[in-house]
Amino acid sequence: KQEVTQIPAALSVPEGENLVLNCSFTDSAIYNLQWFRQDPGKGLTSLLLIQSSQREQTSGRLNASLDKSSGRSTLYIAASQPGDSATYLCACVSGANSKLTFGKGITLSVRP
């Protein structure tokens, strides 16, 4: 059974810092890994999707990497801003019928 872990559960940083959010998974037989953002009281918005054959994906100030062999992914946020404050979840697609397994998320607070 796939298990996805995100540590720490919460993170507070000053504005302007570059930061890395970590995600680990137990079963390396994944189709892809996705990073989502969730604002309080809202749904999930997909940020980046990395296919199993890829090593990284970039979108603006966000860069996500994937190392299947070690069961790890990182989300790098450059020059963090208060608007980046949200919960970030990673999720792996694996198994029959593309089931998505989520981590519990990292709640990020960027202080002005």
Place this chain on the structure above:
Amino acid sequence: NAGVTQTPKFQVLKTGQSMTLQCAQDMNHEYMSWYRQDPGMGLRLIHYSVGAGITDQGEVPNGYNVSRSTTEDFPLRLLSAAPSQTSVYFCASSTLAGGTDTQYFGPGTRLTVL
């Protein structure tokens, strides 16, 4: 495109009542799924469907029924609501292309069972 829509946004039920959470998507996606999100538990898969007429159970299916009569709609039915079903429910959809596509989520339904 409206994307994935869910109704209602909020609902309060009494124990034992039944109700249906609605989910619709206008992207012609084959794959649809329901999750519940609880504090400290993350998102857990309730039921999913790989196409019209085909559904299957996820991680926490007990107390919920689903059907998929059309590609667009995937309602979730609570047969006899229990306080343990108090949660935020999310519907999601994607193409079925081997799990290679982005999952799109609805805004959620916040359910309280008294």
